Amino acid sequence: MRKITLILLLILPVKTFGQTLKIDSLKTVVRQFTDKASSVERDSSLTVSIYTICSMISLAEPELRQVWTDSLNRFSKSSKWNQSIAYSYLANSRNYHLNGYTTLAFKDMESAIKLFRQLGNEKMYIIAFSNLAVIITNYFYNRPISDQKTEKKYLNYLSDGLVLMKKQGNPGQVANLDLSLMQYYFRHKNYGRAKNYAIEAWEITKADPEKNFYQHFVGKWYEGLCLVYSGKKQEGFRIINEIKTIAQKPRKDGMDKYFLTNNGLSLGNYYLEKKEYQNAINEAKIGEQALKSMKLPTFDYALNKIFYESYKNLGKPQEALGYFEKMQAYEQDSQHKEALGQYLEWQLKYEDEKQKNQIQALENQQLTQTRNFLSIGGVLGLCIAGYVFFVNRQLRKKNQEIQEALLKGQTTERKRMASELHDNISNKILGVKMRVELLENENFTEKERKNYDSTLRFINEVYSDVRLVSHNLLPEDLEKYGLIVAVENLVKMLNLIDRTRFDTKIQSKQLSLSPRSEYEIYSTILELVNNILKHAQAKNAIISILKEEKLLKISVKDNGIGFNNHLNNMNTLGLKNIHSRIESLRGSVKIMSDGGTGTDVQLEVPM
Structure with missing residues (x-):
């Protein structure tokens, strides 16, 4: 089982008027300024007061926090102080984060960072930057490690943030970044470096542990956990238990x-x-x-x-x-919360549609202007040829952009569908299986036992099929490691189903293909594999991938009932899709089969 380790980081409140100022005193300030005429001075005081109230409200009072956050949102729209909207973004982000709307929290915190930087408010810019690191860390705590490039970018972001916080000199903010980096290295099982950052969080907040309670004690607590994972269980649990005794006292x-x-x-x-x-x-x-x-x-x-x-x-x-x-x-x-954060997908669709409109306009412009220039005569022929060449070059460039946008859109949608199948449908099937298992009775008659066993077997088959489909909608291996590894892992999964025995024959592990080409080829192979499983009645099949000069040759061959016997199924279940995908890569498809001797589908794609 993959290890899941959690670090709960807080978005620290900013006590603008001093640590001893209570919420009731701030409410009095708000009431006093509300009665005054709108001005920059009045609106800035109101903004900071309301924001500070939002930050100081207990985690046990989410409804009250929502009321004050909404109040700040309404006020910021009419405020004469140009920083009110930035404070509003900051309060919104904290509220979203605590309520589990991570995408929206990230979006609003980025907006706050951008505005504070533009307005020259360095103090709040640093605070917002620190909080953004907290959101990222909590978002990734239960997710698998991403590709190396993404993880390095994540590490650089946190490392730069720590340098920025140390320059600012706020121990609580520095400790936040220490704990974020500790979590990064903990995820990567580098417990030595993780422990160093945990210790730094503990040490830097020693001067005022009451003010930075969580960062201080969690830092020391995680030092103990790092020791436990490093094999020093006795020393690690001693620290964990000592800190737990102190930190669990009611506050x-x-x-x-x-x-x-x-x-x-x-x-x-x-x-x-x-x-x-x-x-x-x-x-x-x-x-x-x-x-x-x-x-x-x-x-x-x-x-x-x-x-x-x-x-x-x-x-x-x-x-x-x-x-x-x-x-x-x-x-x-x-799922509802995720839907609220799908602005990136909507933006992608909008850009895709925009590019389609642009290329249509370019095509119309080319036709109109070419017709006009040709009427002038042969004298301008060279100019026209140059112009057409230029426009065609633009069209090809735009076509490429559209293809990339479409691939991104398809990838996004496939990820969503795969997640839906894996996280929702699979779990529901598992729930049905558990309910059926609860019905088992030692007093079953022979007929009841037969029906019970066949029902369980059918549920297991459905569960396996759904997991296979969700994996193959957009396999992680295809994005990370490429076509060859993805096909090899597909075959491993197929052989677990115990229907048709699949093998591979791969000449070269290194292929120079674009992500789109790999995606189309993999989808074609998957289409052919599905037809073998559903219709070919084959005992064995082999997937071959060979490289000859500038051609990639793929063969999917089985020893089933042959093409003539399942021709109609092939037509309805994807033969047109197979031709369409390969032809879009300027390749060719050849199908060879005789009744009863199996089928061999051969694909050729230029590299």
Whole structure:
């Protein structure tokens, strides 16, 4: 099981009027300024006061935080102070982040950073930058490691942020970046470097641990966890238990509950990885109890996942089912939240449509102007030829841009569909399977036992098929490692199904193909594989990929019933798509088959 480790980082409130100023005093300031006529001075004071109230409201009062955030949003639209909208973005981002709307939180925090930088407010720019790093870290905590380029960019971003925070000199903000970098190296299993950043977060906040409570104690706590993962369990758990004794004492600001949630999640996942399922449940219960007074659905889901996996492995399906249903409820709600953050996909579709309109305009412009120039006579022939060449060159460039945009759009949609199948449909099928298993009875008659076993077998087949489809909609291997690795891993997955035995014959591991070409070829191979599984009745099949000079030759061959017997199925299930895909790459398709001797589909694509 992949290790999931959580670090709960806070977007720190900015106590603009001093640490001792209470929310009630700020409300008084707001009431006093509300009665005054609008001015830059009045509006700036109101903006900072309302924003500070939003930042200071307890995690246990999400409704109240929403009320004050909405108030700041309304006020910023009419404010005469040019920084009000930037503060509004900052408050919105914090609220979105705590409510689980990560995409929207990221978008608004980026807007705040841009505005504060443009307006020359260095202090708030640094604060917003620090908070953005927190959002990124929490967003990636339960996701697999990305490709090397993305991870390096992520690391550079956090490293640059730490340098910026150290120049500013705020210990709490520096500790935030330390913990973000600690989480980065923890994900990469570099526990030595992770521990160093955890220690720095602890050390830099020693002067005022009350003000920077969470960063201070979590830093030391994670030093202990890094030691545990490094094999020094006795020393690591000694530190963890010492810090837990101090940090779990009740606090008015709710930071003790935030700390205990972190403890329950991180240790719960540690014990889950070690297959100590009862210990995982015990730690998760600590986090569950702490979360009761806070509405943090993302962390609630992570705890439910620990409970579900632990009870399932302990052979307690009834308890596991209860937490599985809670996970499903969250996933259905998170789909709505994800929809709110799909602005990037909408923007892509808009740009794609815009490019289509541009190329149509270029084509019309070319036809009209070419016709006009030709009427002038042969004297301008050379100029016309040059002009046509130039416009055609532009058209080819635009065509390329459109193809790239379409590929990006298809990739985005396939990722969404794959995620829907894997995270939603697969889980629902798994839920049905668990419910059916609960119906098992030792007193089944022979007929009932036969029906029960066949139903379970059918559910397992459906579950396997859905997982295979979700993987192959857009396999991660194709994006990361290319066509050859993706095909090899596809064959490994196909052989797990135990229907047709697939083999590969690959001449070269290195192919010089564009991402679009690899995508089209892989999709074609997948189409042919699906037809073999569904219609060919083949015992064996082989996928060959050979490189000859400037040609890539692909063969998908089976020993099934032959082309004549499933010609109609081939036509309806994708033969046209196969021709269309390969011809779009300036390639060719050749199908050879005799009834009863199998089928060999040969593809040739120029490299």
